[in-house]
Amino acid sequence: MAESSTKTDYVVGVDLGGTKILSGVFTNSLECITTTKLSTKAQRGLDAVVERISRCVQDATDEADLSLKQVAAVGIGAPGAVEFETGTVIFAPNLDGWKDVPLKKELEKALGVPVFVENDGNVAVLGVHVTELKGKPRNVIGIFVGTGIGGGLIINGELYSGFCHTAGEIGHMVLEVDGPKCGCGNKGCFEALASRTAIFQQIKAGIKDGQKTLLTEMLGDDLADLRSGDLRKAMRRGDKFVDRVIEDAAEYIGIATANFINIFNPEVVVLGGGVIAALQDEMMGVIVETANDYAMPGTMKGVEIIASKLGDDAGITGAAVLARKQAKKA
């Protein structure tokens, strides 16, 4: 395949998360031909993370029997506020508190390929809008629940990024003044109530308080290597405690969804991210029901609330859309 292609027929999309780095090689028609994954290891420091992103991109390219010379551009979704023009991550609490990190510059030096950095939520909603929704709905909000909670807005058919390109920090919408502490330093943020991090903390706190759960049978008392999928397994085996924690999280997501519907009245609300991908059947019913309860009468008319079929690939797909768009401009 590589032989017959022109020099820059491919783009790479990277989803840089607090837990893992996912890279995908995409054709010009946005078909994903291969993906690779590395853990982020943010605690090892900035240089290590940059090296790991670079390695993950090279692994994916190599896996697809391509060289970096055949890659037109790399797009990256990063979990925090990003200044798009310079490709600087201004602030990323889930990357061990990154501040003013010149990610574009560092990665272009390492890879020798143009790199474009955007907020991960912006990138993910772009991926869903362009590929899954075929660019049709004019106004879309994406809510992505993983280690943190990110979001993105499509307004009048285009990615909306605001005055300084920082729009979409929906994870830090306060839902409960004086609620649990968030990684950003505030209290009661959406992310501190319903992200995977928040869910795992509640489960661990519950076990400490003597709650019974199948999770300790499955993984031991310290819940080593707990994943969202384990929660699903426990729920399907009738674990009442996990049931309640997940229902609470789904209710918060439903309330947040209603907030966005009341504020924006979008045509589509799309939910994604690792938690939704793993627990879609368990959570979507409660999310939609709660959103209906909290949305003002009239505001839900014709509005669709859906789980993205892209699952964990929304980020790399959107990053590839971004890379392709920017490579075309160059």
Added chain:
Amino acid sequence: MAESSTKTDYVVGVDLGGTKILSGVFTNSLECITTTKLSTKAQRGLDAVVERISRCVQDATDEADLSLKQVAAVGIGAPGAVEFETGTVIFAPNLDGWKDVPLKKELEKALGVPVFVENDGNVAVLGVHVTELKGKPRNVIGIFVGTGIGGGLIINGELYSGFCHTAGEIGHMVLEVDGPKCGCGNKGCFEALASRTAIFQQIKAGIKDGQKTLLTEMLGDDLADLRSGDLRKAMRRGDKFVDRVIEDAAEYIGIATANFINIFNPEVVVLGGGVIAALQDEMMGVIVETANDYAMPGTMKGVEIIASKLGDDAGITGAAVLARKQAKKA
């Protein structure tokens, strides 16, 4: 003035609030030549309110030595979800629970002039954007604190009204899950925490609990005819209790402001409505400080948080902008 003008040189803007109806006659260049005011008396029922709006418009026109024949159109900002095309108020908890009220139709019948109905927050932000901000900033959010809390969004230079024209219901953004009950039936809405209604309820509840305040000296134990201006007077005379209630409300408004900055990253956040108009000096410092605390690093760069100079006239001004725009289309 009337003699020399062509038939339809004027527009009337109406601000329909939960407490009062304000009408303003505007020239084509959006100069306000007269205003009139009536109380809403929503408890008297729909027909009475429609008659009062109609009377208020006629009073204003007459006050300006004009006849309705010289009015090209009437614009109305209504406190609730509005279907613009039909001019139907879908839901307005602060108007004694109006549901599906065909306001445009009723008023056109009564006045014989084209009537255009929009959500009051949308109308107010339109007024501020076009007249006070000269249409310059691309992305603006307006937060209007009165009997209820309304809002409106200017996105990419235009009024943003969403998929079904119901965007801007920011008063029903939940800020405190399981917080105080709201007129909409939910709990913990922004409006239930920081509107004039919420502030007055907290003051009355405090007095019941034995709190000392100058307000009872000024107005008697039942606080008959309490207004926002009385709170200002009490604060300036050193009333610690009113101070604390207003500081709490300002903090909630600051947190809501930060939520919008995190989600939207607008260029300007404009605060208005009766409460802000009356207590601007007392509240704006706390609002800006709290917004700074809760906004994510990087998202506040260059963002202005201002109190509208239009004060209580933002609504009638925006309604006049709407009427002028629609009259030009016709």
